[in-house]
Amino acid sequence: MIGEIVRRYGFWSLDFLKGSPIRKHYNEIKYINNGGNKSEEIEKGNLKNLLNYAVNNTEFYKEYKDYTSIKDFPIIDKNTIKNNELQIQSKEFKNEELHTMSTSGSTGTPLVMKQNKNKRLRVMAELIYFGEEANFYVGEKNAFFRVWTKENRNSKLSLLMKNMIEVDISNSNDENMERISKLMKIDKKLKCISAYASSLDGLSDYLMQQGDDKSMFSIKSIISTAEALSDRTRENLQKLFGATIVSRYSNQENGILAQEMIEKDGFKINKASYFIEFLKVDSDEEASFGELARIVVTDLFNYAMPVIRYDTGDLAITEKLPDNEKVIKSIEGRKVDVLYNTSGETLSPHVVTNNMWNFNKVKQFQIIQEDKTNYTLKLNGAKNHYKDTEIEARFKSFLGENALITIEHVDGIPLLKSGKFQKVICKYKPR
The missing domain is CATH 3.40.50.12780 (ANL, N-terminal domain)
Known part of the structure; x- marks a missing residue:
């Protein structure tokens, strides 16, 4: 002390x-x-x-x-x-x-x-x-x-x-x-x-x-x-x-x-150090409260490299509290981490995380969207604890019943070189 x-x-x-x-x-x-x-x-x-x-x-x-x-x-x-x-x-x-x-x-x-x-x-x-x-x-x-x-x-x-x-x-x-x-x-x-x-x-x-x-x-x-x-x-x-x-x-x-x-x-x-805008995912209009939004930052104090309206690539949802304070309700990950269901609708990475809660023996998981309806799900620790059909059914509940899910059981999933772990990878680019 x-x-x-x-x-x-x-x-x-x-x-x-x-x-x-x-x-x-x-x-x-x-x-x-x-x-x-x-x-x-x-x-x-x-x-x-x-x-x-x-x-x-x-x-x-x-x-x-x-x-x-x-x-x-x-x-x-x-x-x-x-x-x-x-x-x-x-x-x-x-x-x-x-x-x-x-x-x-x-x-x-x-x-x-x-x-x-x-x-x-x-x-x-x-x-x-x-x-x-x-x-x-x-x-x-x-x-x-x-x-x-x-x-x-x-x-x-x-x-x-x-x-x-x-x-x-x-x-x-x-x-x-x-x-x-x-x-x-x-x-x-x-x-x-x-x-x-x-x-x-x-x-x-x-x-x-x-x-x-x-x-x-x-x-x-x-x-x-x-x-x-x-x-x-x-x-x-x-x-x-x-x-x-x-x-x-x-x-x-x-x-x-x-x-x-x-x-x-x-x-x-x-607000003291940054002017932050929350803009729609598909346009430069201001997003509404409760709507998935891009985080766009203006750094108010970096005069060496003034960065104005910098799209961070991150997504968030905002809300207004009873005292009218605007806050971020949740950080929804990066735009590159967004997943789409088989109908082409945007899903938050949190949807995947929340649906994995019941499978608590799983040490790591990673889902890769290969194209519109094909997904690869990598699981570390699920074998001998859960049936593949049980996990597949859970994922189809939010991806779509016509989702084609390939489950791979692995001993480990590498971290990115930054030390972060990428749970969602999307290779599909909708028009």
């Missing part, structure tokens, strides 16, 4: 000596996201400043100088950014040393995003604010579960400053699960773990099979990232740790875009 307090005090003291840049960002993020009286005015100001800067300092956006609203700007995607990197980069930062963030490239070549110093400070402040929203505070020991390589590992000094340990989850066999289990039981200072949802699936299943319970751990916060956290895994984690459990929606190229709330349903949108 004393060590945590010293680290926290040291962090904020150092920031104070530098003029409190992180504290100022943190205060604004907290004020806006908590609904301060002038929040909307500040949000509009941040957006206007970014748009004006982009049209005056980049080749890509200079033709939009006479814009009247953000809707006058084009919607871009990863390929647009890759093909126009130099034109999007601000001329003001051409010769400056910039921080480089790179996506994993799980489903294609990586996207490289350059960020100026003030943007990096904003990201740090986001992490602190949303960490506190998840019951995790600066200075507390935490572990990050992912596939670690020489390209993404932190330096020893960085790990020391963050009080963080890197836990590699590239292998999900029992031996590695036991190693991770011992680490969490022995290290009583470990308070928070961050991990991809698929990693939490496997870890919680293993710990439940071992008969572990909350008396064995000191974890008080679990932050699930990258993928949707299933209700079953959430229930298991609650039994195992009795911790605060939240899902976080973020990406490498921007930062924290939204996070699940504890006191309310839904994900709180990070």
Whole structure:
């Protein structure tokens, strides 16, 4: 406890000596996201400043100088950014040393995003604010579960400053699960773990099979990232740790875009740092509440590479709460992960996950849509526990009775190189 307090005090003291840049960002993020009286005015100001800067300092956006609203700007995607990197980069930062963030490239070549110093400070402040929203505070020991390589590992000094340990989850066999289990039981200072949802699936299943319970751990916060956290895994984690459990929606190229709330349903949108639009899947019109929508992001603080109306490739459903707050009801995965039934109707990846709950002996599953009516279902752990006909009938209930399902029993399904697990692969492209 004393060590945590010293680290926290040291962090904020150092920031104070530098003029409190992180504290100022943190205060604004907290004020806006908590609904301060002038929040909307500040949000509009941040957006206007970014748009004006982009049209005056980049080749890509200079033709939009006479814009009247953000809707006058084009919607871009990863390929647009890759093909126009130099034109999007601000001329003001051409010769400056910039921080480089790179996506994993799980489903294609990586996207490289350059960020100026003030943007990096904003990201740090986001992490602190949303960490506190998840019951995790600066200075507390935490572990990050992912596939670690020489390209993404932190330096020893960085790990020391963050009080963080890197836990590699590239292998999900029992031996590695036991190693991770011992680490969490022995290290009583470990308070928070961050991990991809698929990693939490496997870890919680293993710990439940071992008969572990909350008396064995000191974890008080679990932050699930990258993928949707299933209700079953959430229930298991609650039994195992009795911790605060939240899902976080973020990406490498921007930062924290939204996070699940504890006191309310839904994900709180990070309006302080991003202007986020929710557009229809098949057009650029605004999607209605309850409708599947594309997530389109304008980063308000990356002036090195102003990214306006960036289609992340992710899908979500929004809703309005009784107090009129707009929130994300659910993150529905990536557009490339969308599945279609045999009638050509769009299905959420969650439909597949929810229909697998009754088959809890299955360690991993992956469905591949080969064409309009043909599907391949890979199962790890189903053999000798369930009949293929039983599983096939369940999948036909939402895919269509004329679905042709080939079931393959496998010993394991590889993770993507990012460490994420792709449950749905769609090769079918409807007209």
